[in-house]
Amino acid sequence: MPINLQMPALSPTMEEGTLAKWLVKEGDSVSSGDLLAEIETDKATMEFEAIDEGVIARIVVAEGTENVKVGEVIAIIAEDGEDAGDVDAAPAANKKSEKPEPEKSEERRTSERREEDKGGDADGVDKREADQRETAVAPSPAPAPDSGDGRVKASPLARRLAEQKGVDLAALSGSGPGGRIIKADIDAAQDGTAPAKSGTAASAAPALAVASDFDIPHSTEKLSSMRKTIARRLTEAKQTIPHIYLTVDIQLDKLLKLRSELNATLEPRDIKLSVNDLLIKALAVSLMQVPKCNVSIEGDQLKTFERADISVAVSIEGGLITPIIKSADSKSLSAISTEMKDLAGRAKDGKLKMHEYQGGTASISNMGMFGIKNFDAVINPPQAMIMAIGAGEKRPYVIDDSLQIATIMSATGSFDHRAIDGADGAQLMKVFKQLCENPLGMLA
Structure with a gap:
């Protein structure tokens, strides 16, 4: 078979x-x-x-x-x-199943004929009732459909007003039920604000201008599946998740010194730690110390995770993907570094397996290599937080009550305020700052 x-x-x-x-x-x-x-x-x-x-x-x-x-x-x-x-x-x-549209009952056909035949000869009561219905707030416009015999669907009042005011019904989109043209559409046409029916000459004046309207040279390409998904998920995240942003300045000098010393000892093993490797570890340990931030909200349930799986934002051609360092809180820095290089390389080649980028309990996004000082990252649902890392730079900084020059990095945590209170988010940022400024604490 x-x-x-x-x-x-x-x-x-x-x-x-x-x-x-x-x-x-x-x-x-x-x-x-x-x-x-x-x-x-x-x-x-x-x-x-x-x-x-x-x-x-x-x-x-x-x-x-x-x-x-x-x-x-x-x-x-x-x-x-x-x-x-x-x-x-x-x-x-x-093959898609195609079901024939059910025939209209005789009662419904009679009712529709009576409605169409009302026109300008409807009695005064019908006219008043129609006027009252049409002056109510109308739903969003939809294209005005034909009645089936070539006539545009419009209410009797709208037909009378269109004839009196010289409005072409065929050029309008109706905002009434089923796309029916009503009085509000005629009034809008008089003001020049009515949406034009697609395919008519009136469509030459769209509501929103586009770049080609101004003869600006440009190129066009179709959105990839990845880009369409990114656009959809980011829109949903910003519309449905109440973000709260908390920023701290972190002195990096001790972390940079430790990284240099570790790299010297790891050189025979051909391992070179990046600053991001240490920050992944610091975030994972912070989440374990502040478990109220290592959570996910799903419907009416709050999940608290027992390990820290860190999703790391990696820029690839056409979009962004977030491979995951699982159990980053318990892994050595050398293991995190080796795993991250492998995941990032395969991510850029499009060779990641599903379990390597699906999941994660929190995310980290580092734009410091581009010189970005700080930014607010969008939460990646169903996660409840993401850490945005800016560039480390020499800045005037108060150390032991004296103004000195130090390497300072700004980090901003974005938190889902439905799942994480501001005080808990602030506690996570405090612990993250302490671990970065005293990095031996994350290795203990």
Whole structure:
């Protein structure tokens, strides 16, 4: 029996993906574990492995196809002994069920004819009732549909006013139920604020200007699945999570000295610690010392995690991905450094596995290498906090009641105020500052 090969869900948030490249062709024999295709998900480009054995009988979805829904059949595998040529090219699983629109009842048709026939001859009571209904606040505009016989759907009052004022109903979008044109739409047309119906000459005046309106030279490219997902998730995060931001200035001189000494001892092992490696460790230890910040809010439940898994923001072509250092609070600095270099390298090559970037209890984002002094990062749900790291720079700084020059770094914590109180967030920032300024504490 032929086996339908379906678009896999390669991440918990994946709803659709791009079939970037086929690694097999029709007629190829495949076994369990063979690589079949490269699929661009909402996070990265990942390889798709075969589970079943057989022959690729048909490739249903061509490579390069975008917006392929999870579960959609992308290829068919013929099992041993089956004739690949007998397999249908378009399996039924891909066909959308098409249900005929139910016929309108005779009572409903009669009611609609009566409504359409009212026109300007409706009695005074009907007119007053219609006027009162249309002066109420109308919902957001929708395109005015045809009534089925070529006539634009509009209320009797709107038709009378349009005729009196010389307004073309066909050029308007209706804001009434089902896109019906009402009195408010006629008034807006008189003021020049009515939205034009798409496809008409009036559409030449959009509500929002775009760059091309000003003849500015530009290029255009289609958003990738990753960029669309980033845009959607960041919008949701800012709209649904009440962010609170807390900033501290941290003296880095002791941390930089310790890093230099450790690197000298690690040189024979070809390990070189970065400042970010130490900051990952400091954040993880801080979360364990202030467990009220190592949390996640899900519905009416608050989860408190028993280990600190730190998601580290890594910039890649086309977007951002956050590989995870699991149990960073209990790992050595050398282990964190080695693991981070491996994860970052594979992230930029699009080779991360799902479990390597899904999860995490908190995040860290470092833009210090770009000279950014400080910034407020957006929380990555379902996590409840993210630490934003700025550049370390020489600044005047008061040390032992005297003004001196020190290497200072600003760090800003973004906290989900639904899950983390301001005082608890402040406590985490205090502990993080102390560990960075006295780094031997994170190694004890």
